Amino acid sequence: MTEPxxxxxxxxxxxxxxxxxxxxxxDLSLSVTNGQFxxxxxxxxxxxxxxxxxxxGLLSPSGGxxxxxxxxxxxxxxxxxxxxxxxxxxPWKSVIENVLVPVQAMGMKVSEHMERARSLIKMVRLEGFExxxxxxxxxxxxxxxxxxxxxxxxxxxxxxxxxxxxxxxxTREHMTDELQSMWMQSGxxxxxxxxxxxxxxxxxxxxxxxxxxxxxVVDVIDVPIPRPRTLETLSSPEFTSxxxxxxxxxxxxxxxxxxxx
Amino acid sequence: xxxxxxxxxxxxxxxxxxxIIWDRAVVLLEIPTYLLPRxxxxxxxxxxxxxxxQTYWKHLRTTLxxxxxxxxxxxxxxxxxxxxxxxxxxxxxTLMPIIVAIQSIPKVALAxxxxxxxxxxxxxxxxxxxxxxxxPVFINSFYGLRSxxxxxxxxxxxxxxxxxxxxxxxxxxxAAGSIFAGLQIGVVLALIGAIVGEFVSAKEGLGYLIQxxxxxxxxxxxxxxxxxxxxxxxxxxxxxxxVQAKVVFWEQRxxxxxxxxxxx
Numbered sequence: 285m286t287e288p289x290x291x292x293x294x295x296x297x298x299x300x301x302x303x304x305x306x307x308x309x310x311d312l313s314l315s316v317t318n319g320q321f322x323x324x325x326x327x328x329x330x331x332x333x334x335x336x337x338x339x340x341g342l343l344s345p346s347g348g349x350x351x352x353x354x355x356x357x358x359x360x361x362x363x364x365x366x367x368x369x370x371x372x373x374x375p376w377k378s379v380i381e382n383v384l385v386p387v388q389a390m391g392m393k394v395s396e397h398m399e400r401a402r403s404l405i406k407m408v409r410l411e412g413f414e415x416x417x418x419x420x421x422x423x424x425x426x427x428x429x430x431x432x433x434x435x436x437x438x439x440x441x442x443x444x445x446x447x448x449x450x451x452x453x454x455t456r457e458h459m460t461d462e463l464q465s466m467w468m469q470s471g472x473x474x475x476x477x478x479x480x481x482x483x484x485x486x487x488x489x490x491x492x493x494x495x496x497x498x499x500x501v502v503d504v505i506d507v508p509i510p511r512p513r514t515l516e517t518l519s520s521p522e523f524t525s526x527x528x529x530x531x532x533x534x535x536x537x538x539x540x541x542x543x544x545x
Numbered sequence: 546x547x548x549x550x551x552x553x554x555x556x557x558x559x560x561x562x563x564x565i566i567w568d569r570a571v572v573l574l575e576i577p578t579y580l581l582p583r584x585x586x587x588x589x590x591x592x593x594x595x596x597x598x599q600t601y602w603k604h605l606r607t608t609l610x611x612x613x614x615x616x617x618x619x620x621x622x623x624x625x626x627x628x629x630x631x632x633x634x635x636x637x638x639t640l641m642p643i644i645v646a647i648q649s650i651p652k653v654a655l656a657x658x659x660x661x662x663x664x665x666x667x668x669x670x671x672x673x674x675x676x677x678x679x680x681p682v683f684i685n686s687f688y689g690l691r692s693x694x695x696x697x698x699x700x701x702x703x704x705x706x707x708x709x710x711x712x713x714x715x716x717x718x719x720a721a722g723s724i725f726a727g728l729q730i731g732v733v734l735a736l737i738g739a740i741v742g743e744f745v746s747a748k749e750g751l752g753y754l755i756q757x758x759x760x761x762x763x764x765x766x767x768x769x770x771x772x773x774x775x776x777x778x779x780x781x782x783x784x785x786x787x788v789q790a791k792v793v794f795w796e797q798r799x800x801x802x803x804x805x806x807x808x809x
Contacts (some may be wrong), residue, residue, distance in 0.1 A: 340703050360703045372696045375795040376718045388714070389706035419795055437704075 287354035288315040289441050289473040290339060295348035296498075297334050308334045310498035312348075316441065316473045323476045323484035325530065326494030327537075332477045335499070336445050339475060340364045352441060362390055365439035365472075369446045371426035373418040379429050380405065380414040386437040397436070404432040407466055424455035431463070435470065444476045448483065460486060464512060481530045485523060486513055493533065496541065503533060582765040590769035605773055607749040608739050611667050612781070615674025616735040620728060623679045627686025627724075632712070644683070652677045652738070656745045670742035670750070677738035678731035685727025689720025722796045725789040732781045736774065751777075 297309040308331040316322045326332055337343035338350055341361040350357045352364070365386075373382045383401045384394050405414055408428035418426050427447060434442055447463075448456045464487060467474060478484050484491045485507055493503040509522050517523050564584045570576065571583045578586060594601030630637050630644075656673055663669035693716045701711045743752025751770045758766035 337699075340699075342699055342703060360705055362704050364703065366700055366703060368696045368700075370696065372694060372700065374697070374715070374718065376721075376793075385700075386704055389701050389704035389710065391707075391710075417795055 287351075288317045289320070289353060290475060291315040291349075291351050291354075292335075292339070293349045295335075295338065295345050295350060297331065297338065297343070298346045307498040309338075310500050312494075312500050314492050314501060314504075316475055319471045319473055321467055321474045321476065321487055321489045323478055323488035323491045324494060325478060325481065325484045325491055326499060327496045327534070328479060329497050330494040331497060331499035332494070333445060336366070336443050336475075336477060339441075339443055340366055362386075362437065363439050363441070365434035365437065365442040367431050367434040367442065367444040367447045369449050371418070371423070371430040373426055373429055373433075375418050378415045378417055379410060379421070382418065382429050383432045383436055385433055390437065400438075401432075401436065404435055405429075407435075407469070408432045408462070422455075424451055424459060427451060427459065428462075431466070435466070435472075440473060442472050442474045444474060446478055447476075449478075456483075461514075463487065468511060481527050481534075482518070485526050485530070486517065491526075491530070493530065495537065502537075505530070579762045579764055582768060586765040587768040587772065590765040591772065594766070594769055601754070601769070601773065604749055604751050604754045604770070605777070607667065607747075607753075608743070608751045608774075609777065611670040611674055611739040611742070611750065612735045612777070614667075615671035615738065616678050616731060618671065619675030619678035619735070620682050620731060622675070623682035623727075623731075624686050624724065626679075627683045628690060628712070630683075631687050631690035631716075632708075648680045648684075652680075653741045656741050659742070660746050665746050665748065670739050670747070673742045674735045674738040677734045681730040681734065682724070682727040685723045685730075686720060689723030689727075690716045692723070693719040721793045725785070725793055729782065729785050729789070732785050733778065736778050736781070740774065 292315065293313050295309055295312045296307065299306045299308060312331075312335070314322070314324075324332060324335065334343065338345055339357075341357045341359050341364070344358075352361060374385065377385070380398075380401050383404055384397060387397045387401075388394055402414070405411060408431055410425060410428055410432070413421065413425070418429070421429070427450070431447065434444070448459050451459060460483060467487075476484070476487060488507055491505045491507060492501055493505070494500065495502045505526060507526060509517060509520070513523075568584050571578070571581055582590075591601075630640060652673065655676065656669075659669045659673050659676075663672050697715050697719075698711065701715060706714075739750070740752035740755075743750040744756055747753040747756075751774050754770040755767050758764070758770070
């Protein structure tokens with residue numbers, strides 16, 4: 285029995301804010317096993333970004349235990365890859381230099397990793413754009429550079445914070461397919477944060493549903509649809525029934541919220 | 546191509562037109578030349594000053610010397626100080642209120658004091674120039690360095706990158722556009738500083754030339770000095786803008802125009 289890549293147990297995070305204590309996450313447990321794709325789905329303000337900061341070790345929890353590969357997370361983890369909502373590239377560096385940022389930031393020799401950077405650029409289908417600058421690329425292309433950068437230092441766990449949220453619908457669908465094939469090739473564990481139900485169901489092996497603040501796990505749904513998932517998957521009865529189940533769930537949640545207030 | 550030619554021809558045409566109106570006005574309205582010289586008198590003064598008698602060169606050289614050295618010192622200190630204050634919240638909280646308070650003093654008001662402290666020579670003017678350039682460059686460096694994308698900083702932090710690495714790879718390039726905007730403002734102010742310093746007391750320099758020619762009602766020389774000054778100003782700003790376009794190649798150049806118009 286191998287240890288899960290990422291395991292979060294009874295996590296709680298409270299902030300001190302101007303209006304007193306604010307509980308962002310309460311009693312949240314989840315785990316990502318080796319090579320698993322887990323999507324975290326929740327309304328805005330459910331502490332998704334906080335969860336990401338916790339998992340990458342940039343924020344320490346107020347309570348609970350976070351461990352990667354069985355070892356508790358105590359500080360920043362270089363073996364975790366992060367992909368943000370925005371491409372977040374360095375505009376003064378070319379595509380290949382941007383992809384090499386993790387290597388450079390960790391003080392390793394850039395020349396030894398050129399080959400890998402090139403192959404990643406190939407993987408995100410940006411061959412020939414190695415020496416272009418970000419402002420010469422479209423938003424979708426920039427985001428692909430961001431994804432290649434996330435893979436660069438070969439992290440065992442990839443954290444993705446709504447990576448496609450800023451893209452237009454067409455590019456978004458396309459990128460979703462690309463991410464699936466990149467993930468299938470690489471065998472990485474992924475924690476994918478999103479607020480799109482179809483995106484979560486299409487990509488993930490398991491969907492973790494969070495409630496509104498304070499964020500906590502309210503449901504976990506396994507998605508047993510075989511891979512690779514394609515255009516046909518979107519209209520398959522399994523896919524639609526899972527999506528509908530999630531939709532019903534969120535609708536019930538928001539009605540409950542309204543009744544309360 | 547045609548568009549570019551037009552953008553030179555049109556302002557040139559307008560300039561010639563204005564010079565003609567100026568010349569006609571002086572002649573037709575019989576304005577005495579000790580109040581307003583004709584353009585050709587100014588041209589003659591420039592010709593004599595720079596070519597025949599060559600007496601203007603030393604004034605130009607002195608002013609340039611004061612501006613270049615003062616600007617260099619002022620900007621270097623401002624950048625360093627901006628970096629230090631931006632990197633430390635404690636230093637920021639300690640020094641920022643004082644710096645802001647000092648900033649509200651009109652620096653030219655210190656000119657007579659600086660003459661007392663640093664003498665009648667070029668040193669006092671350099672200090673004034675440095676002082677006057679300091680604030681725009683300091684403030685722009687500070688805010689530029691603070692405005693780096695927080696996600697990028699998070700990313701570098703996750704990789705455990707050393708502080709200096711983050712400073713040179715993320716913060717400084719992020720601030721470059723803003724720093725250049727400060728340098729652009731500073732270059733205009735530097736010239737003002739040097740001239741004001743020379744007005745107060747000097748033996749050489751374009752400011753001195755303006756002062757001394759006023760006393761002898763030699764308005765043509767005054768105008769010649771002003772033309773020289775504007776040539777220096779235009780050249781200096783162009784150099785800064787040129788360097789900016791080379792260094793901050795990823796940013797559009799629209800920022801420099803906006804900041805220049807804010808200062809004047």
